[in-house]
Amino acid sequence: xxxxxxxxxxxxxxxxxxxxxxxxxxxxxxxxxxxxxxxxxxxxxxxxxxxxxxxxxxxxxxxxxxxxxxxxxxxxxxxxxxxxxxxxxxxxxxxxxxxxxxxxxxxxxxxxxxxxxxxxxxxxxxxxxxxxxxxxxxxxxxxxxxxxxxxxxxxxxxxxxxxxxxxxxxx
Amino acid sequence: xxxxxxxxxxxxxxxxxxxxxxxxxxxxxxxxxxxxxxxxxxxxxxxxxxxxxxxxxxxxxxxxxxxxxxxxxxxxxxxxxxxxxxxxxxxxxxxxxxxxxxxxxxxxxxxxxxxxxxxxxxxxxxxxxxxxxxxxxxxxxxxxxxxxxxxxxxxxxxxxxxxxxxxxxxxxxxxxxxxxxxxxxxxxxxxxxxxxxxxxxxxxxxxxxxxxxxxxxxxxxxxxxxxxxxxxxxxxxxxxxxxxxxxxxxxxxxxxxxxxxxxxxxxxxxxxxxxxx
Numbered sequence: 001x002x003x004x005x006x007x008x009x010x011x012x013x014x015x016x017x018x019x020x021x022x023x024x025x026x027x028x029x030x031x032x033x034x035x036x037x038x039x040x041x042x043x044x045x046x047x048x049x050x051x052x053x054x055x056x057x058x059x060x061x062x063x064x065x066x067x068x069x070x071x072x073x074x075x076x077x078x079x080x081x082x083x084x085x086x087x088x089x090x091x092x093x094x095x096x097x098x099x100x101x102x103x104x105x106x107x108x109x110x111x112x113x114x115x116x117x118x119x120x121x122x123x124x125x126x127x128x129x130x131x132x133x134x135x136x137x138x139x140x141x142x143x144x145x146x147x148x149x150x151x152x153x154x155x156x157x158x159x160x161x162x163x164x165x166x167x168x169x170x171x
Numbered sequence: 172x173x174x175x176x177x178x179x180x181x182x183x184x185x186x187x188x189x190x191x192x193x194x195x196x197x198x199x200x201x202x203x204x205x206x207x208x209x210x211x212x213x214x215x216x217x218x219x220x221x222x223x224x225x226x227x228x229x230x231x232x233x234x235x236x237x238x239x240x241x242x243x244x245x246x247x248x249x250x251x252x253x254x255x256x257x258x259x260x261x262x263x264x265x266x267x268x269x270x271x272x273x274x275x276x277x278x279x280x281x282x283x284x285x286x287x288x289x290x291x292x293x294x295x296x297x298x299x300x301x302x303x304x305x306x307x308x309x310x311x312x313x314x315x316x317x318x319x320x321x322x323x324x325x326x327x328x329x330x331x332x333x334x335x336x337x338x339x340x341x342x343x344x345x346x347x348x349x350x351x352x353x354x355x356x357x358x359x360x361x362x363x364x365x366x367x368x369x370x371x372x373x374x375x376x377x378x379x380x381x382x383x384x385x386x387x388x389x390x391x392x393x394x395x396x397x398x399x400x401x402x403x404x405x406x407x408x409x410x411x412x413x414x415x416x417x418x419x420x421x422x423x424x425x426x427x428x429x430x431x432x433x434x435x436x437x438x439x440x441x442x443x444x445x446x447x448x
Contacts, residue, residue, distance in 0.1 A: 022225045028287050051184040059191050066198075067218050070283075070292040070328065073198030080195065084188045133199065135289050136335065140356055 016041040021068045033150040040159040047099045058083030078129035108167035124152045219326040226282040244312045275429040286359040286419045291331040298325040308387040308428040314394040314417035340385050344378040359419045364411035386433050
């Protein structure tokens with residue numbers, strides 16, 4: 001990755017964190033649907049980053065969110081988990097000949113269906129770990145599951161919407 | 172030896188993954204300790220500043236509600252003043268109210284608050300420099316808000332009453348029954364009472380007040396009223412549901428309570444072995 005790309009990624013991270021903390025922290029629909037839009041930043045990191053580095057990025061992003069949510073360790077844990085699983089998923093669905101070096105996992109480069117499936121799976125894993133860690137295990141199991149379900153729909157919807165606005169699909 | 176290094180190198184991603192998750196687990200456990208001295212929380216300068224900024228913006232949208240709230244509080248205070256004036260003119264004995272002399276109220280503003288999680292926290296804009304210390308209680312004009320957990324020089328964070336393992340010592344005002352109040356984790360307007368024994372004749376609408384037994388909150392702060400209660404055949408205690416007077420989703424101005432006698436009470440209880448810590 002060139003230093004210009006690194007700079008762009010850092011700006012993106014700051015923007016996503018600010019939007020998360022200032023806007024989406026105060027926006028909870030019917031007490032069950034949360035939106036963690038910052039996950040979009042992690043999902044959109046380029047294909048060719050080393051796995052160790054991915055997990056470190058995940059850890060520090062989650063840690064920063066944790067500081068503002070007063071939930072030290074919870075977001076960090078689930079971000080590390082999805083960053084660990086992401087390369088495995090990419091390997092599983094890789095096209096013949098591997099990924100082009102110039103493309104990133106976005107709606108523009110991968111198309112709507114590919115991106116929607118990818119987002120739903122990873123946002124679900126992320127939210128599942130967050131809410132169950134926060135509930136401290138299986139207490140109020142079905143209520144937590146309800147939160148996970150609606151939050152996954154809400155977050156995925158917002159993430160895909162943002163993709164449509166900033167990375168519209170190529171004709 | 173070489174094989175070991177090869178093994179480590181081959182599974183480096185998994186090893187780093189496990190290490191990072193263990194680190195996260197340690198952070199989660201440590202953060203859940205009750206009085207853990209936490210540096211990375213929303214009271215530290217950078218994050219408190221951002222939250223304050225966000226709060227300043229949203230303040231403009233809440234002005235109307237805050238005004239109404241203040242007006243209502245004024246009305247209650249006026250009522251109290253007139254009541255006190257009446258009791259002054261009469262030749263009355265000092266009642267429970269003289270206990271308030273031991274407490275000092277520090278006004279503060281909430282800059283970060285949540286109600287949707289299982290464990291909710293608050294951040295206020297007063298800190299060590301204003302005399303806030305860990306362990307102090309936080310109240311509004313209509314109920315308890317929480318307890319301070321950590322302070323920085325200008326900000327403090329605390330656990331909200333809406334926290335899965337926070338219990339407040341309370342009593343049913345009409346019968347003077349001592350009990351514990353805790354939040355059930357779902358509805359921020361409702362709480363439950365523990366340890367109300369079988370022989371008490373509860374009524375719907377009974378007022379619940381703080382007991383004043385733990386030196387955190389003064390006695391007789393009204394926190395809510397009972398809306399439902401039932402008892403199983405073989406149980407000793409009632410299951411009681413109560414409605415809270417405080418609207419936790421609209422908290423704005425609060426008071427931090429400083430108990431001037433707290434050190435004395437605590438050291439006396441320690442010395443005599445009433446509490447063991």
